[in-house]
Amino acid sequence: MKAETSWRFRATLGIALLMGAPLVVPLLFPVRLTLSAQRRRDPLNPEEIDQLRDAMLDPDERLKLYVQFSRDRMTKLEEMRGDPKATERGRQTHDMLEDFLGVYDELNDNIDMYVGRKDDIRKPLKIIIEADTEFQSKLRALKGSANTNAEESKQYEFLLTDALDTVDSSAEDHRKTAVEVEDYVKKKKKQK
Numbered sequence: 225m226k227a228e229t230s231w232r233f234r235a236t237l238g239i240a241l242l243m244g245a246p247l248v249v250p251l252l253f254p255v256r257l258t259l260s261a262q263r264r265r266d267p268l269n270p271e272e273i274d275q276l277r278d279a280m281l282d283p284d285e286r287l288k289l290y291v292q293f294s295r296d297r298m299t300k301l302e303e304m305r306g307d308p309k310a311t312e313r314g315r316q317t318h319d320m321l322e323d324f325l326g327v328y329d330e331l332n333d334n335i336d337m338y339v340g341r342k343d344d345i346r347k348p349l350k351i352i353i354e355a356d357t358e359f360q361s362k363l364r365a366l367k368g369s370a371n372t373n374a375e376e377s378k379q380y381e382f383l384l385t386d387a388l389d390t391v392d393s394s395a396e397d398h399r400k401t402a403v404e405v406e407d408y409v410k411k412k413k414k415q416k
Contacts, residue, residue, distance in 0.1 A: 266326075267322070267324075268327065283343045283348065284345065284348050286334060287331065287335065287345060287349075287351075290327060290328075290331035290334060291351055293327045294324060294355065295358070297327055302362065304316055304320065305369070313376055314375070314378070314379030315379055317379070321383045321384055321387050325383070325386065325390060328359075332394055332397075335352070335401060353398050360388070360395060363384065364388065367384055
């Protein structure tokens with residue numbers, strides 16, 4: 225499919241240039257970027273997707289699943305990093321960090337959705353805040369890892385920094401959200 229896409233892209237570009245349409249060229253580049261963006265894989269496997277689908281109406285269970293899936297990604301990353309037989313460690317670290325961030329971002333999106341609906345998510349927020357601390361610790365340990373060479377760390381350095389920034393800011397947001405949820409649940413109880 226990649227060769228076919230490249231062939232079509234070059235053919236379209238060639239025709240556009242022959243027809244004297246230099247303005248068409250910049251318009252084609254977003255199409256190329258969109259095609260490559262569509263190839264990105266889903267960080268969740270089919271079994272996890274089914275579990276999330278089953279928990280669609282239960283915010284507590286759904287958020288707990290996202291925490292577990294994020295934790296699973298972090299555990300896989302640690303196991304791979306600790307395996308002396310692992311090859312292409314830099315690329316694998318990059319991919320696993322990308323998967324972790326994908327699942328963690330979904331967790332945050334779901335929190336926002338449930339807060340917007342004014343659901344009582346106090347219990348899962350406590351679990352999420354604990355997990356944030358765990359994730360921060362593990363990501364910092366990876367960043368300070370002594371057994372990493374410079375060439376390898378260049379492959380995932382940006383993504384690791386992004387993951388740390390995301391978890392740090394989300395941890396703060398989650399604490400604020402817990403207070404906000406507590407307030408609106410109290411108001412709800414007073415109204416009854």
